[in-house]
Amino acid sequence: MYQGVSSVSLPGVRIVRGACAAARVLPLPRPLVRIRHYVDASADERFPCVSALRLERVSKHWGATKAVDEASFATPSGALVVLLGPSGCGKSTTLRMIAGLDAPSAGRILIDERDVTRAAPAERRISMVFQSYALFPHLDVAENIVFGLRVRKVSPAERDTRLAKVAHLLGLSPYLARKPSQLSGGQQQRVALGRAIIAETPVCLMDEPLSNLDAQLRAEMRQEIRALQTRLRITMVYVTHDQVEAMSMADRVVLLNKGRIEQDGTPAELYETPANVFVARFIGTPPMNLLPLVAGGGGAIVAGTEGPPMLPAACAGGTLGVRPEHIAIGFEDGVRVGVANVEYLGADSLVTCTVGDAQLQARVAGRCALARGDTTWLKWPRGAATWFDDTGRRVAHDSTEAPATMLA
Ligand code: ADP
Numbered sequence: 001m002y003q004g005v006s007s008v009s010l011p012g013v014r015i016v017r018g019a020c021a022a023a024r025v026l027p028l029p030r031p032l033v034r035i036r037h038y039v040d041a042s043a044d045e046r047f048p049c050v051s052a053l054r055l056e057r058v059s060k061h062w063g064a065t066k067a068v069d070e071a072s073f074a075t076p077s078g079a080l081v082v083l084l085g086p087s088g089c090g091k092s093t094t095l096r097m098i099a100g101l102d103a104p105s106a107g108r109i110l111i112d113e114r115d116v117t118r119a120a121p122a123e124r125r126i127s128m129v130f131q132s133y134a135l136f137p138h139l140d141v142a143e144n145i146v147f148g149l150r151v152r153k154v155s156p157a158e159r160d161t162r163l164a165k166v167a168h169l170l171g172l173s174p175y176l177a178r179k180p181s182q183l184s185g186g187q188q189q190r191v192a193l194g195r196a197i198i199a200e201t202p203v204c205l206m207d208e209p210l211s212n213l214d215a216q217l218r219a220e221m222r223q224e225i226r227a228l229q230t231r232l233r234i235t236m237v238y239v240t241h242d243q244v245e246a247m248s249m250a251d252r253v254v255l256l257n258k259g260r261i262e263q264d265g266t267p268a269e270l271y272e273t274p275a276n277v278f279v280a281r282f283i284g285t286p287p288m289n290l291l292p293l294v295a296g297g298g299g300a301i302v303a304g305t306e307g308p309p310m311l312p313a314a315c316a317g318g319t320l321g322v323r324p325e326h327i328a329i330g331f332e333d334g335v336r337v338g339v340a341n342v343e344y345l346g347a348d349s350l351v352t353c354t355v356g357d358a359q360l361q362a363r364v365a366g367r368c369a370l371a372r373g374d375t376t377w378l379k380w381p382r383g384a385a386t387w388f389d390d391t392g393r394r395v396a397h398d399s400t401e402a403p404a405t406m407l408a
Helices: 091-099 141-151 156-170 185-197 215-232 243-249 267-272 277-282 298-302
Strands: 007-010 013-016 024-026 053-062 065-075 080-084 106-111 126-129 203-207 235-240 252-257 260-265 289-292 319-322 335-344 348-355 358-365 375-379 386-388
Touching (some): 065 106, 091 235, 126 185, 156 185, 185 203, 235 243, 243 267, 260 277
Parallel strands (some): 080 235, 080 252, 126 203
């Protein structure tokens, strides 16, 4: 629901304030002049759109609901930042506040070091790609792409030049006279992308832009968007709940949970050094194994870690984390486990094992000779163990010592 704005225009759409629960997206009047000539251009493709975005302790409260709670992060110029998290964690609200469609309850938003917290959307110089694409069915591809330029009264010559450049870039030149209904899902997505790019704004916002596409097309478009963003050095904020999208596209990932940022880092940082058990569980398929170090069960689990027994003092009563691909299986050394399930996935197999009350998954290459009901051994290198304290926060590796009680 878009509240707190009167009437705003983004490329190709006008969002009108209303009492209804959802935004009303209205087509603007049909343009009077049609574009006739489309020229393929191979001129310099780099658009003059580099900038940076910064959020400082931004909050949005809807009554008692803290949709976003003191979120702070910065987007380096020309970087792709993904806002990731489960449904309802505050991703769209954050994006809408950056766009100016929702006003923050507290905090500041800066674009290019200019405070735009209270600025109207049109003054922010952002473009936005929606999940639904928001294409006008009655306009052809060319008219859809240049719509925002027409609204902003950009000269016809400039419009034609920019259209040719964008169409060429996106491989849309042969389709400019088609209506959206005559395009595939991927082509429609490209038109929506073209409409954002042609605006040449410093910041481009994307709200789950691939969620309407099938798995294969999503994978292709992920690469396409990333290549385009890198080539044009666009500063992009990209919302998704799909961690594969985040990991494969982002320079930085901002992982949200219940309105708060759990971790802000590179994909590798989130994967290799998760700040807490939420991040460890959210990133990775299957996720990191998290094994509670409770009295009695902890010793057996810790025994899987190779080398002399060591446990960070802060972790007694905490959690041990180990990624499935770091577990070696069947060496008659480490933790004795029962095999609960074996899933053959082609390139590898997932073996689910039980130790005491805990379950953990190991990923092994190719086929696995084990079957449900077998017993075997698991172990993992010392460096593969991640320790979390009893509040769920990761404990740095250098603070290790070995309380004997846990290893008895
Ligand atoms: P996400 O995009 O991560 O799925 P949202 O940003 O849409 O999450 O929503 C975050 C939280 O804020 C949710 O609990 C949602 O119900 C609530 N919320 C979002 N918009 C409104 C609104 N207009 N009024 C009341 N609550 C809202």
